[in-house]
Amino acid sequence: MSFDLNTIWFILVGVLFTGYAILDGFDLGIGALHLFTKKDEERRIMLNSVGPVWDGNEVWLVTGGGALFAAFPDVYATAFSGFYLALILLLVALIFRAVAIEFRSKRPEFWWRQTWDIGFSVGSILSALLIGVALGNIAWGVPIDGNGEFGGTFLGLLKPYPLLVGVTTVALFMMHGAIYGVMKTEGELHDKLRRWAMNSIIFSSSAPQ
Amino acid sequence: MVAIGTLLILIAALGAFFSWRKVLHQKRWLLWILVFSVLGPEIANQFGWFAAEVGRQPWLVYGLMRTPEGLSAVVKANTVLTSLILFTFIYFLLFAVFIYLLNDKSSMAHMTTV
Numbered sequence: 001m002s003f004d005l006n007t008i009w010f011i012l013v014g015v016l017f018t019g020y021a022i023l024d025g026f027d028l029g030i031g032a033l034h035l036f037t038k039k040d041e042e043r044r045i046m047l048n049s050v051g052p053v054w055d056g057n058e059v060w061l062v063t064g065g066g067a068l069f070a071a072f073p074d075v076y077a078t079a080f081s082g083f084y085l086a087l088i089l090l091l092v093a094l095i096f097r098a099v100a101i102e103f104r105s106k107r108p109e110f111w112w113r114q115t116w117d118i119g120f121s122v123g124s125i126l127s128a129l130l131i132g133v134a135l136g137n138i139a140w141g142v143p144i145d146g147n148g149e150f151g152g153t154f155l156g157l158l159k160p161y162p163l164l165v166g167v168t169t170v171a172l173f174m175m176h177g178a179i180y181g182v183m184k185t186e187g188e189l190h191d192k193l194r195r196w197a198m199n200s201i202i203f204s205s206s207a208p209q
Numbered sequence: 210m211v212a213i214g215t216l217l218i219l220i221a222a223l224g225a226f227f228s229w230r231k232v233l234h235q236k237r238w239l240l241w242i243l244v245f246s247v248l249g250p251e252i253a254n255q256f257g258w259f260a261a262e263v264g265r266q267p268w269l270v271y272g273l274m275r276t277p278e279g280l281s282a283v284v285k286a287n288t289v290l291t292s293l294i295l296f297t298f299i300y301f302l303l304f305a306v307f308i309y310l311l312n313d314k315s316s317m318a319h320m321t322t323v
Contacts, residue, residue: 081281088292092299099303106310149282 009071016067020060021131022176027054029177031097031124032170033196034117042189043117047101049184054101058094074148082142082150083134086157090130097123125170132169136162171204210260213253220246247311251304 027050034046069076080087100120104113140161143151178197185193220242227233233240265271269279 077279077281081283084281084284084288084292088295092295095299095303099306103306103310107313147282151283 006071009067013064013067013071016060016064020057020064023057023060024054025128025173025176026050026180027057027177028124028128029173029175029200030181031120031177032128032174033177033181033193033200034121034124036196037189037192040113042192043113044105045185045189046181047104047120049181051101055098078144078148078150082144082152083157085154086130086134090127093123093126093130095123096120097127128170128173129166132166133157133162135169136165139165168204171200175200175204210253210257213249213256217246217249 030046030050034043037043037046065076068079096119100116100123104116104120107113137157137159140159142157145151175197178193178200181193182190182197220239224233224239224243227236227239267275267277269276
């Protein structure tokens with residue numbers, strides 16, 4: 001087996017995207033669980049648990065994209081053109097999720113906090129879902145012609161199998177986030193998160209069926 | 210971008226000097242400049258992007274690939290336009306929230322100090 005530059009970068013890009021899924025996985029999971037508690041203080045604690053790390057985690061995605069661009073420009077070109085709408089949607093979800101973390105606590109009104117809480121949670125779930133759908137499409141195979149051009153449509157990416165992988169990813173991240181939350185909290189919220197962790201383990205192991 | 214950055218450093222230095230002399234609150238003209246200097250970093254940020262994106266033309270990758278060669282065959286012009294309009298809308302929306310919060314914060318600071 002030759003261990004050339006292509007192979008090394010193939011592994012490196014894999015490591016970067018895997019690292020992203022592991023790291024951003026738990027803070028997207030915390031986001032997905034965010035609306036399950038109605039208490040303002042518990043929501044604050046959940047945000048605080050990922051507060052110092054979530055943006056660092058997202059850098060893995062940026063680095064992965066950059067590495068793909070530098071090492072495999074043809075793959076990058078095909079993926080970013082073919083998945084254009086999906087990636088724009090992912091970007092919108094990530095933007096609203098990020099600003100929600102910062103804006104939420106700036107005003108005490110219920111409607112204000114509720115709006116940003118929904119932004120944070122929906123943004124997190126949508127991000128996880130889209131990442132999973134992308135993964136599902138890559139596993140299933142996407143139509144690409146001889147010139148390396150994507151031949152499908154955005155709606156064509158939402159086939160049942162990729163959608164199931166998307167739901168599984170949301171479930172997996174929820175489990176990951178809940179376990180992270182169990183590690184970071186104590187008291188009543190800790191017990192709640194422990195229950196959610198159990199439920200999301202059941203959810204994520206039943207989702208593929 | 211550099212000009213705005215330098216100007217902001219000067220404004221901040223002047224503000225720090227007046228603050229040290231404890232006369233900052235009497236210099237209404239400087240306080241007004243400070244209010245509008247909030248826009249400085251935002252403008253510098255956007256101008257920086259304009260300079261980078263316009264300045265590299267006609268190259269996509271300098272010396273290697275021209276912009277027309279990087280044209281995507283499967284992304285239609287109106288799709289790009291839609292995403293551009295979408296992000297412009299998001300930028301303005303978030304900018305409005307930012308200004309609202311900033312105004313809110315400074316009126317609260319005013320109440321606590323006076």
